[in-house]
Amino acid sequence: MSQSLRLGIAGLGTVGAGVVKIVRQKATLLEERAGRPVTISAVSARNRDKDRGVNLSSYAWEDDPVKLATRDDVDVFVELMGGSDGPAKAATEAALKAGKDVVTANKALLAHHGQALAELAEANDCVLRFEAGVAGGIPIIKSLTEGLAGNDVERVMGVMNGTCNYILTRMEDAGLSYEEAFKEADGLGYLEADPNLDVGGIDAGHKLSLLSAIAFGTQVNFDAVELEGIGCVSIEDIRQAADMGYRIKLLGVARMTGRGLEQSMTPCLVPASSPLGQLAGGTNMVVVEGDQVGQVVLRGAGAGEGPTASAVMGDVMDIARGLRMTTFGKPASKLVPAQPANSTPPAPYYLRLELSDKPGAMAKIASVLGDAGVSIHRMRQYDHAADTAPVLIVTHKTTRSSLTEALTGMAETGVVSGQPVALRIEEL
């Protein structure tokens, strides 16, 4: 085991540069911990000339990541390019076929091709790990696949997109509109090139689909994740939720129900006093509920050079130490296709709508709810200036389909203007 573990790193953005720094600066520590040196043989990126604040001169350079991935002097291909297809996929496949282990931070790649890649890895006796792909520096993949392996997982929840949580926190703390908070996050460089990956919940949905696969032993099925972005959340909703002791989070929930696997990444109300409710700013949190362990909460930075590089190095160190885990906690052949639940279990909902200021309007709404079988827990109309009045309703537990029926009915009454806001309340 004293032979060095040789990395080939593709992608030298923030995270790639961070990994290079750790390998250079902590050589002795890593060698002591792993029992063998960890070194870099070669690197690859789009632009060779860019200054990345780290000395790359002692590493071979490859313009083509596929070439990097299959070099004889590379034991582990570290994929930090991103993107669900294209070079990242091609190079990862090439690496596995060439018998190289792969460490990646690429949730999109695994959310779309996780099953095929896990099978390819196992067919070639390779390891494919992705700790950095979910919740940044939080060692959630390791905790779920290994530490909690004695549990039947009942529910996995998480706030896993720091940008969204930053926007929602700023709206609450500074009274900003969604648009203002979005602009601020953009100015700070927090948003992806395609911001819909963040605020549309896609990035967080990718992550949730990976956690689901591990938690429930199912094949990754990102397409079955119910996705809703945070664009529908207004400062008014945040204030009303706070008033009732809740906070609004872009919350991922995965649970196995009698009707199949539920996966949702949607804005939800969570109790303000719960760990998820207390999570402010760009921090991430994952909550795992196991039948033995009860509730375990992990919290930490979800992005950034250090935290993400830390997660990459966790996987690299496992390989260096000879700790060879399956990608999703079971051999890929044992992962079963998940029957999507197609409906979330009954839950209380928060509704906010603009009601015409006419006699009988409120009665019409109440009766539409009643007809749909949705029972009202709290309802209030509050102060208003215009000719419509905001009305806030918290329902008792109801099914999503009853709620949809009620929302359709409301639209037909002619007393509701605009689109009502409907957010699930997730009890913790």
Added chain:
Amino acid sequence: MSQSLRLGIAGLGTVGAGVVKIVRQKATLLEERAGRPVTISAVSARNRDKDRGVNLSSYAWEDDPVKLATRDDVDVFVELMGGSDGPAKAATEAALKAGKDVVTANKALLAHHGQALAELAEANDCVLRFEAGVAGGIPIIKSLTEGLAGNDVERVMGVMNGTCNYILTRMEDAGLSYEEAFKEADGLGYLEADPNLDVGGIDAGHKLSLLSAIAFGTQVNFDAVELEGIGCVSIEDIRQAADMGYRIKLLGVARMTGRGLEQSMTPCLVPASSPLGQLAGGTNMVVVEGDQVGQVVLRGAGAGEGPTASAVMGDVMDIARGLRMTTFGKPASKLVPAQPANSTPPAPYYLRLELSDKPGAMAKIASVLGDAGVSIHRMRQYDHAADTAPVLIVTHKTTRSSLTEALTGMAETGVVSGQPVALRIEEL
């Protein structure tokens, strides 16, 4: 890898019975996850006839745990007896010498003999793991040794004795005195047979010493842990702390300083709004600060059948999967003796004392503090009935030795009655 991994379990209390249940009830799940069956060959406990709510008839019985540990049909010796010496130590040593892997929940054993046992394990090519020994179901050992292996750890903190946190929480929430809350915890069966293990901070100190060893690559040195129990904390202190935005926790802190390794398990004030401050009841929390990852927080149940058995099974599953880690994250020979810091770094302190209600008394205290170089951040004397007046002081950052000098000086003034309370304020 299809050969079954055969356990020998010594100790059939709550945790032992919990492990047996998991192995019996989740046989298929465990086999799928590990790629091989996990079975039990033999068990051992003091009383063979006790009903433990689980069928043991298919397992061989050994009265002597040493015999169990060395049976030919045992691959992993699972030590759940407890106790730093005696049968637990003898059987663990026997197992390792016989080439058996060992999984234990025994923090006392490892706090006292961790280095020798880790060396023995490695000399025999065996694994010795103890996830269940620290913070119950929270996968902190795995996270620290593996997931965060790319970090230089800067500080590890934790609330790791649920009983103490329960007592402190009940004092605050129900306005109970320490004695009343202690009695309540005792009635609920939360206390060890020797309650000083809990309330004296010894149990939590054992755990901290194990985390220190992993975090800083040092040999376990429990004797160097500064220990102070929660018996000195009064409801008055809890109220005053709350008033200033703090909560009192039995807090473990380990950090490597220029003066050596600091390890303390003492009642501290922490910001009420921090994750540690928000931790109520019997729950545990560990905070790791790494140079790359920043702050990672793990929270979960610190005791109980399910959570502790979950942690034991995490270690067992690692072994079943062929994931063979060193005990403390480095080969035992690479762990270095830790130079104890012998003094905590400068910190603000909370002081509460009873002052004689005489003219000039306050001036005497202020001048003693000044002479010792302790500068006052906040100071107030509050309403009182008797002929002494409670005085509350929050200092600026000061060293423990300056504080001790001030406390000695105060005793000599003759205007302080009784023993002042002095608690460190730990910033997060």
